[in-house]
Amino acid sequence: MHRLLSAIVLVCAACAFDVGPEPGTPGDQDAGFRPDAGALDAAADSGEPDAAVEPDGGLVAEDAGEDAGLGPDAGPDAGEPDAGSADAGEVCDRRPSPTEWLPCRGDGFVPDSPEEDWQHTTTSLFVVTQGSPRHRGIDTIVNPGQEQLLIGKFAYGVADKDLKDEKVEVWIEVACRSWARVGVDYTSDDGEHGTVEGVEDDGGRVFFAIPEDRRLPVGSYRVKMLVKGDHSEANFWLHVWEPGMRVVVSDIDGTITTRETDGVWTAFDPSSPTAREGANDTFRIYAAKGYRVLFLTARPDFTTEGTRGWFDANRFPVGSFHLSQRTIGEHGADAQAYKTAYLQSLVEDRGVIVEWAYGNKETDLDTYLAVGVEPGHIQLVAGEYTGDLKGSTMIDGYVPESERVACLPPVEQ
Known part of the structure; x- marks a missing residue:
């Protein structure tokens, strides 16, 4: 309230x-990754793979450069700057970048297991009945070698009622439409974790650090935190950028x-x-x-x-x-x-x-x-x-x- x-x-x-x-x-516009994103070992919690990989799981995206009015045909001569709309005396270079980041089209995520019973009866009686899920996450930007801490928030309804002590799976899209589960956590109670990276634990939070041996290489990755009680989701991004x-x-x-x-x-x-x-x-x-x-x-x-x-x-x-x-x-x-x-x-x-x-x-x-x-x-x-x-x-x-x-x-x- x-x-x-x-x-x-x-x-x-x-x-x-x-x-x-x-x-x-x-x-x-989809989840996104850089072509050099690499891939996680998909067997996180057992010897079986967590994420099904489609045969055509390569990079698929619209040509955003051409859609934005850039590209070989945008100027008088492909690859050459022109006067275009620039001020007098200035050159106009309408070429797109060869390293433009193109997010994938469609995430293709399918849970690998059915919904589970809630940990607490009060969750089904007093929390999820508040209304639609309002889960969210904080987009994370790190350099290679730095801790990859993922922070999600789970709540329901216009009152933003916190989901507490319930199971959440953490998934990463390691390539287009190819997902790997990297761990499981439980939503927090008020103040359980104190303040982490400037974020106060006000309840309904997940603070999940990707294990050091499974950290992602340079790239941009969609993160999905999946609530096992009803398969609702928090979706956000992990960006691993070079300085x-x-x-x-x-x-x-x-x-x-x-x-x-x-x-x-x-x-x-x-x-x-x-x-x-x-x-x-x-x-x-x-x-x-x-x-x-x-x-x-x-x-x-x-x-x-x-x-x-x-x-x-x-x-x-x-x-x-x-x-x-x-x-x-x-x-x-x-x-x-x-x-x-x-x-x-x-x-x-x-x-x-x-x-x-x-x-x-x-x-x-x-x-x-x-x-x-x-x-x-x-x-x-x-x-x-x-x-x-x-x-x-x-x-x-x-x-x-x-x-x-x-x-x-x-x-x-």
Whole structure:
């Protein structure tokens, strides 16, 4: 009930909220892996394989580069820069990256065993009866050799009723439509694990560290945590990146959507926000150019699945999402501190390079400057901020911005 009340508080806090959107996993765009992702030994808990591998389990994906207006036919001469839409005197390089990450189409997951009885009668009487599952996970970014800690949250209904002390299987998609079970865990009680990696254990959590001898090599992997009582799922990503990965970071509400308060209404209707014209094309082009895309928002984590679903429905590229773990999200100075701390951890501990960054408020601008983004690579959407640009750029919309991005040289990573 306290989360239901918190959702109501969100409406009251709308004017002060600095939040952003995320239902489920990316739909038809699928789970993803890099061709160098490697594979786990599929026999985790016994001598039998855990995941069935389809004969055609290779990489299958749409040509996102051509769909975004890039590719051999995009310019006058294939592979050669052209004047295109660039400013006078500048070259326009419309080639996509040869190392563009193409997520797989469809995950093909089928549980290898039937549903099991709940551990507790109270679960079936008082938890799952609250409503639909609202399970979610935190997208994880690590370097090779670092701990691969997967964090899931399990709850039901609009009240976000925690699922406690129930069995969860942890699965990894090690190649397209090929899954391996890496372990089993049980959802937590309040405070059972304290605070782990900055995430407070508020109950219904799984903190699962992939055993050292089964850690994944460089690549991007879909994670699925499967509740054995009803086979509901939490779906998210594990990214194992070498240091030096170049990313584009964007705020969501008021930056990608048209209103600063859209994160509030997402708590009630995930489909309600309106995307700014051309925003999806802009970030799809960045992805086709070889950048990884990170959506950083102060929205509370119970909106995770709604946010993911909205981005998928609006044809954004598959990206990594990071939401606040506080019940009512973050706002004001707290939002800036939260975003800055997260980006600093990526820059300092994972070697991530924030190449371009998008926002709409002074808190976004100051966050990006604090983590070392070049001022000229910070793009602020016009309408919210009227102060000192501090060397950043004010953009009038994403239609002209997508043309600028289409002329950037591709990156290989």
